[in-house]
Amino acid sequence: MSTAREKLVVVGNGMAGIGTLEQMIKLGGHYDIEIIGSEPHPNYNRIMLSYVLEGTKTIDDIILNDWSWYEQNGIQLHTGTAVTRIDAEDRKVHTDTGLVISYDKLIIATGSKPFMLPIPGIDKEGVVGFRDIADCHRMMEAAASYDKAAVIGGGLLGLEAAKGLVNLGMDVTVVHLMDDLMERQLDHPASAMLQAELERQGIKFAMGKQTVELTGEQRVNGLLFKDGSRLDADFVVMAVGIQPNTAVAAGSGMAVNRGIIVDDYMQTSLPGVYAVGECVEHRGVCYGLVAPLFEQGLVLAKHLCSVDTKPYEGSVVSTKLKISGVDVFSAGEFIETGEHTVISAKDDWKRTYKKVLLRGNQIVGAVLFGDVTESANLQKLVRQQAEMNDEIYASIMGTGCCGGGAKAASVETMSDDEIVCGCNGVTKQAIVQAITEQGLSSVEEIKACTGATRSCGGCKPVVEDILKFVLGDGFAAGAQKGICTCTTLNRDEIVAEIKAKGLQSIREVMHVLGWSQPEGCSKCRPALNYYLGMIYPETYEDEAESRFVNERMSANIQKDGTFTVVPRMYGGVTTPEDLKRIADVSLKYDVKVVKVTGGQRLDLIGVKKEDLPKVWEELDMPSGYAYAKSLRTVKTCVGSQFCRFGTQDSMGMGARLERKFERLDLPAKFKFAVNGCPRNCAESCTKDIGIVGNDGGWEIFIGGNGGIKARLVDSLCKVKFDDELVEICGAVMQLYRETANYLERTSEWVERMGIDTIRAQIVEDTENRKALLERIEFALTQVEDPWKKLLRDPQKRGLLFEHKEPAI
Numbered sequence: 001m002s003t004a005r006e007k008l009v010v011v012g013n014g015m016a017g018i019g020t021l022e023q024m025i026k027l028g029g030h031y032d033i034e035i036i037g038s039e040p041h042p043n044y045n046r047i048m049l050s051y052v053l054e055g056t057k058t059i060d061d062i063i064l065n066d067w068s069w070y071e072q073n074g075i076q077l078h079t080g081t082a083v084t085r086i087d088a089e090d091r092k093v094h095t096d097t098g099l100v101i102s103y104d105k106l107i108i109a110t111g112s113k114p115f116m117l118p119i120p121g122i123d124k125e126g127v128v129g130f131r132d133i134a135d136c137h138r139m140m141e142a143a144a145s146y147d148k149a150a151v152i153g154g155g156l157l158g159l160e161a162a163k164g165l166v167n168l169g170m171d172v173t174v175v176h177l178m179d180d181l182m183e184r185q186l187d188h189p190a191s192a193m194l195q196a197e198l199e200r201q202g203i204k205f206a207m208g209k210q211t212v213e214l215t216g217e218q219r220v221n222g223l224l225f226k227d228g229s230r231l232d233a234d235f236v237v238m239a240v241g242i243q244p245n246t247a248v249a250a251g252s253g254m255a256v257n258r259g260i261i262v263d264d265y266m267q268t269s270l271p272g273v274y275a276v277g278e279c280v281e282h283r284g285v286c287y288g289l290v291a292p293l294f295e296q297g298l299v300l301a302k303h304l305c306s307v308d309t310k311p312y313e314g315s316v317v318s319t320k321l322k323i324s325g326v327d328v329f330s331a332g333e334f335i336e337t338g339e340h341t342v343i344s345a346k347d348d349w350k351r352t353y354k355k356v357l358l359r360g361n362q363i364v365g366a367v368l369f370g371d372v373t374e375s376a377n378l379q380k381l382v383r384q385q386a387e388m389n390d391e392i393y394a395s396i397m398g399t400g401c402c403g404g405g406a407k408a409a410s411v412e413t414m415s416d417d418e419i420v421c422g423c424n425g426v427t428k429q430a431i432v433q434a435i436t437e438q439g440l441s442s443v444e445e446i447k448a449c450t451g452a453t454r455s456c457g458g459c460k461p462v463v464e465d466i467l468k469f470v471l472g473d474g475f476a477a478g479a480q481k482g483i484c485t486c487t488t489l490n491r492d493e494i495v496a497e498i499k500a501k502g503l504q505s506i507r508e509v510m511h512v513l514g515w516s517q518p519e520g521c522s523k524c525r526p527a528l529n530y531y532l533g534m535i536y537p538e539t540y541e542d543e544a545e546s547r548f549v550n551e552r553m554s555a556n557i558q559k560d561g562t563f564t565v566v567p568r569m570y571g572g573v574t575t576p577e578d579l580k581r582i583a584d585v586s587l588k589y590d591v592k593v594v595k596v597t598g599g600q601r602l603d604l605i606g607v608k609k610e611d612l613p614k615v616w617e618e619l620d621m622p623s624g625y626a627y628a629k630s631l632r633t634v635k636t637c638v639g640s641q642f643c644r645f646g647t648q649d650s651m652g653m654g655a656r657l658e659r660k661f662e663r664l665d666l667p668a669k670f671k672f673a674v675n676g677c678p679r680n681c682a683e684s685c686t687k688d689i690g691i692v693g694n695d696g697g698w699e700i701f702i703g704g705n706g707g708i709k710a711r712l713v714d715s716l717c718k719v720k721f722d723d724e725l726v727e728i729c730g731a732v733m734q735l736y737r738e739t740a741n742y743l744e745r746t747s748e749w750v751e752r753m754g755i756d757t758i759r760a761q762i763v764e765d766t767e768n769r770k771a772l773l774e775r776i777e778f779a780l781t782q783v784e785d786p787w788k789k790l791l792r793d794p795q796k797r798g799l800l801f802e803h804k805e806p807a808i
């Protein structure tokens, strides 16, 4: 027996109303749907208007659901039509075009309008709000004809508008009532840093100014302030906040305060009538950001589709200013009171500021300026009111300890319903389903399929964490031309730009080269850190927080949270004394397993994090770099010292090579093997550099790999003397350092470059070889054992490994 479908009418074709419908469609809701929207466009991403104004997007780029979406989903759409009256008794809406549309259920999603100051002159020509596509066009037209703009209001909207107008060539002054910009999101230090940065970008400020009149004849020509001073302006943008659109609701007898009053299921005071988005007031709060609206929309969609749902209990909001090169983030509580414990760090040289507020031990708010790498993580922690602990502390405050682990864990504990992409209302479940059911494996694919990361990009790190969590090692963040989705530049272009422009830090590279995501991502940051270190071995200050967790800890984390310790054993050779020390330390620190590795050394598995420094100290052996993109092992056979077939001293040569080239940063992990004769007992054929002794000297092979993508080596050349062998190996390593993509193994590099090209540059061009050698020799003078370095630094040691109160 079929039942007639109920009729659902939506008033407002904006982000909240359509976001709710999208969720309902996914849930399989059965309604006949009709939408009435006063704008003449299909649903678009309002938050991207800032980018349209700035000139980095067009209107076409920001359409979220084009006309065909409505058709495909059987939705009747009336654009350019405003609802003027709701007749709740007869369940009908009336429009300004004379339509009368009946409903069974009604959703009001009318959003807000800009608040226009009630001052003389507000109606003059050249005074606009910034809310929709029409406003955006008005601003762009004004910029083509006029020079001097004033933006009243130094909040998020005002600052983004000001930057857009500066980009369009206008002379822009932001007029702000208070002494601090964005005082609703930032504390004083962050505000001051923000203002200084925006001044550098060409925006002027008139702070602490109350506008009492807009002067001029028909068109505005200036602003008059309460203190009697004036500012000339032939164009004025009003950005002093918003007002929920409640007139139609109020006129129909609905309970309205500042916004339309709703309960925890978005139901208004009238039966069958719901409201969602900026027009509503929930538990006394009206929201002005999209993330809460999508959270409301999800609850409403489930409620209307009779799917079990938790009630909507309010949102913890976070904000991010969308101005390139200005990284600001704020979440939850941001002004400290006596109740808070404050963790903060301000660096005037790097121009960064971080503050985290705790109530008890719970994270209740944060402000970041300059370095917002941890914004996605902090957003989750504040939303979850997570307990602060050593790992979270270290990852947020910059030592980066276990940041990856903490993030992966928090992705695991996120509920399916949790919204990952606030701008587009995409939940964790939607992303996981896209990965598992549609076989997606990159951020770009997730973006195309779900919309996540499509707008401000702030959710990209979390999307990447989910990809990593679901796919593990199978995660490859996209096959685009750029090194990641933050840039379209490839490795060679980036390295060339760094050299040509003398760029010195990750932040500078991302800013100058126009990264789409100001704080970068987990793919580009480690790569940039490597390229900068390779280009400037002497002066570049390594950014530990841009390295992978194992590298930051100088140990490999295991699935039970303990670590492994692998000391160096040059050429796979050890001594009874070293073995005794390893045994003593293993017993003392309750090491679970001592494993002989494939690279001929010992792996102490199951060391507790807090014991790592003591284990390193008591072993008193160099780090084996088992965690690093660096030289790992030099596997040797017994060779001529003992083997009756041996023609060359493979153990001696292996140890020499390992001592010489250890500790150097490389694009990926790197392994040698050295054999005393062509019987090849130490298996040179699958190593990055494989060396085989013969009667007349040595043969050098490169580009082998025994891992997932197995590859046998190519022969590079034969040499007669030991010193020549070491030189060729050094030149190969330096050429690889200078030309490989970060994480590219030599097996891929040799195939990409071609063995003949490499041979020509190293074997045949002796001048080039000499230059490569000079550069690697210099780089080698700059390296230091990381275990010893950490042991010398009590603050870092305390922060990374011990449960001590960190020094702030």
Ligand SMILES: Cc1cc2nc3c(=O)[nH]c(=O)nc-3n(C[C@H](O)[C@H](O)[C@H](O)COP(=O)(O)OP(=O)(O)OC[C@H]3O[C@@H](n4cnc5c(N)ncnc54)[C@H](O)[C@@H]3O)c2cc1C
Pocket (backbone or CB within 6 Å): 011, 012, 013, 014, 015, 016, 017, 036, 037, 038, 039, 046, 047, 048, 049, 050, 081, 082, 083, 084, 109, 110, 111, 112, 130, 131, 132, 157, 245, 248, 276, 277, 278, 279, 287, 288, 289, 290, 291, 293, 320, 322, 423, 456
């Ligand atoms: C320039 C700009 C940048 C922003 N950037 C961000 C950001 O970075 N991050 C963030 O979280 N938020 C941002 N916001 C805020 C965000 O865009 C809003 O929170 C969101 O769009 C609100 O969605 P909504 O559906 O409630 O309202 P809207 O998107 O405004 O949709 C309401 C729609 O209803 C229509 N309507 C109104 N009355 C009627 C009627 N009587 N009949 C028919 N239709 C009607 C309106 O014309 C409008 O199209 C930004 C806003 C602007 C203007």
Ligand SMILES: NC(=O)c1ccc[n+]([C@@H]2O[C@H](COP(=O)([O-])OP(=O)(O)OC[C@H]3O[C@@H](n4cnc5c(N)ncnc54)[C@H](O)[C@@H]3O)[C@@H](O)[C@H]2O)c1
Pocket (backbone or CB within 6 Å): 117, 152, 153, 154, 155, 156, 157, 158, 160, 175, 176, 177, 178, 181, 182, 183, 184, 209, 210, 211, 239, 240, 241, 242, 287, 288, 289, 319, 320, 321, 322
């Ligand atoms: N990146 C983002 O997240 C983003 C970007 C743009 C807009 N938005 C949202 O759009 C909405 C509108 O933004 P907004 O910046 O207009 O609102 P807002 O309320 O965040 O900021 C308005 C600012 O104007 C100032 N102000 C008030 N009266 C003034 C006066 N008479 N003279 C000078 N300054 C005065 C206030 O002190 C305040 O800082 C907000 O909800 C905002 O969250 C968000």
Ligand code: SF4
Pocket (backbone or CB within 6 Å): 637, 638, 639, 640, 643, 644, 645, 646, 647, 650, 675, 676, 677, 678, 679, 680, 681, 682
């Ligand atoms: S490779 Fe040759 S020298 Fe080395 S152990 Fe085997 S047989 Fe002996």
Ligand code: FES
Pocket (backbone or CB within 6 Å): 420, 421, 422, 423, 424, 452, 453, 454, 455, 456, 457, 458, 459, 460
């Ligand atoms: S949160 Fe802005 S694009 Fe996802």
